[in-house]
Amino acid sequence: MPNITLPDGKKLNFEKKVTGLKIAEKISKSLSKQALVISVDGHLRDLNFEIDNDCSVKIHTSKDKEGIETIRHDTAHVMAMAVQELFPGTQVTIGPVIDDGFYYDFARKEPFTEEDLQKIEKKMKEIVERDEPTHREVWKRDKAVEHFKKTGEIYKAEIIKSIPKEEEVSVYFHGKWHDLCRGPHLLSTGKIGKFFKLTKLAGAYWRGDSNNEMLQRIYGTSWSSQKDLDDYLKRIEEAEKRDHRKLGKEMDLFHFREESPGSVFWHEKGWNLFQKLIEYMRTKQNIAGYKEINTPEILDRSLWEKSGHWEKFGEHMYTSKTPDEKIFAIKPMNCPGCVQVFNQGLKSYRDLPLKMSEFGKVHRYEPSGSLHGLLRVRAFTQDDAHIFCTEDQITEECLSVTNLILEIYKDLGFNDVILKYSDRPNLRVGADEIWDKAEDALLQAINSSKLKYTINKGEGAFYGPKIEYVLRDAIGRDWQCGTLQVDLNLPERLGASYVDKDGSKKIPVMLHRALFGSLERFIGILIENYSGKLPFWIAPLQTIVIPVSNDFDDYAMKVHNKIVKSGITSQVDLKNHNLNYKIREHSLSKIPLLLICGKKEVDSNTVTIRRLDSNKQENMELKEFLKKFSALSKAPSI
RNA sequence: GCCCCUAUAGUUAAAUGGUAUAACACAUCCAUGGUAAGGAUGAAUUUCCAGUUCAAUUCUGGGUGGGGGCACCA
Secondary structure (H helix, E strand, O other), X not given: OOEEEOOOOOEEEOOOOEEHHHHHHHHOHHHHHXXXXXXXXXXXXXXXXXXXXXXXXXXXXXXXXXXXXXXHHHHHHHHHHHHHHHOOOOEEOOOOEEOOEEEEEEEOOOOOOHHHHHHHHHHHHHHXXXXXXXXXXXXXXXHHHHHHHHOOOHHHHHHHHHOOOOOOEEEEEEOOXXXXXXXXXXXXXXXXXXXXXXXXXXXXXXXXXXXXXXXXXXXXXXXXXXXXXXXXXXXXXXXXXXXXXXXXXHOOOEEOOOOOOOOOEEOHHHHHXXXXXXXXXXXXXXXXXXXXXOOOOEEEHHHHHHHOHHHHOHHHOOEEEOOOOOEEEEOOOOHHHHHHHHOOOOOEHHHOOEXXXXXXXXXXXXXXXXXXXXXXXXXXXXXXXXXXXXXHHHHHHHHHHHHHHHHHHHHOOOOXXXXXXXXXXXXXXXXXXXXXXXXXXXXXXXXXXXXOEEEEOOOOEOOEOEEEEEEEOOOOOEEEEEEEEEEOOXXXXXXXXXXXXXXXXXXXXXXXEEEEEEHHHHHHHHHHHOOOOOOHHHOOOOEEEEEOOHHHHXXXXXXXXXXXXXXXXXXXXXXXXXHHHHHHHHHHOOOOEEEEEOHHHHHHOEEEEEEOOOOOOEEEEHHHHHHHHHHOOOOOOO
């Protein structure tokens, strides 16, 4: 007779077979009400799953990840039910749980509309009201395939074929409606509650493969209380408010236009931010021993053929034919150009490691559907560098790249960084021994960095393993920015070599690295992270000087000129508006410092500071202000 | 690239088979002001190409861009 061990170690003994629900009832009335699913020896089961052996269990409520995910999974089922009731002939395919919600993919000729979503939601509420009971059946594979084929559910039949032989084929019923599903599920449709919302319509390929037909996906979210649902919707709204595309327009940083989709038109303020970041990086890299170079944007086709890009990357490359019929490519990467710089003159082992950096603007013909503001563009500037070194130097160089990245992210307010490590893919170049070495070296560097990391098996580049640096922003989103790749291929292809101690020619290892990745993308991330309120040292426009009335224009100009001389970006606002108006206007455009100048300031040779998001006034001598704030114009670590 | 949605002034929005409204921004004038919108006046617009129609910004088709996803991100 089953002996049930609870998470706190307590044991309960039952006379005969028992279900999760019974166990919950025995523990407490409130638990039996809140119980959603149960883990039995680590396997998630329905609450009416019959237990007849000794085991450990944990009963899940909406407070657990397992509980809330089951609610979402059930909501997906209820949605599919509603869709099939409203639109007979629609086929269901898959409907998994995702972060904060769920989706279900449907096959139907006519597209769903926004109004359909309302109808579906209404129908879902009806189904919740009907409180259809759930029950689970295990079917024979053949019977299941035949059944779903007969009912016109071709996709389901296909899914069954791909279920591993040793797994059961289970079918869940909610009332009469049923779906092939692994489960577990709640006891009835009423249990999901009413705190759900269908959020968006989308297309999605069957089995995620762009060669397959496109299905219609409906996304939704589902929670265990109205408050959680409201909080979630609020969170989405807040994230929309910090959208860099919106803020970029409002703050007059940049714009995009039809003539060049995916390329940025930088305005004065945005370009200032861009240049500040480059200046900052340049300083950091000089300190770290990099030599900055610059290589041509347009290079002859033959170089790209030699490097392998023509073949492997050709469809993403812009090309250009000259009047005399020569074909050039606009560089999609900086590496071949950099290797050519390395190739100038004989290099000795004493020159290694040789770190060459380049703020190189590259162009890639990205698929139109992937473009997204600054985050995915067709023309962007990489903070690129290539480190030529020996195999023995890989670990040390990787470690120093990692440290540099951490310093830089920290200066910019990102302290939460994780690594993604990708090792050898099936399709690759180079001998296994070299891969062994490269992977060991990278792993050593990762381990000594003490950062958390994940392994992406087989996801490395064809020419070598890589690390990707992922930072977490102020609202918990992860962004992959920096990357470090070991290249065992390109130096050889382009004939790079150095003279070793013994006088023999050797091929150097090349490390590709980028810290921000793309300046454009990083600026997008920065804007969203700070909601546009960038720290003083990096702000696109740091101060605006405002005279209290026109009588003080001269003094305001004088203050402005001194500020500009001290290296702080400043504007002076002499427009015909009153003080309140100007303060409101410039606060909304997120200028960190407003300097007010009136009679008081003129008489005492001071300025009155108003900081963004504060209504305090600080009066200080102009000299003191210049000293204090030009120091604050530097990055924290410089 | 694929699916769906979408395109009105500098921006954000409204309206209509008979060429369009508002707010903010902008310009001029008045007001010269002390920490988040002072007042008056003014100028300015239907994404492009076809089609239907007496008439298209509105309806239909297509192009292009934008948005949400999918795929892609070497």
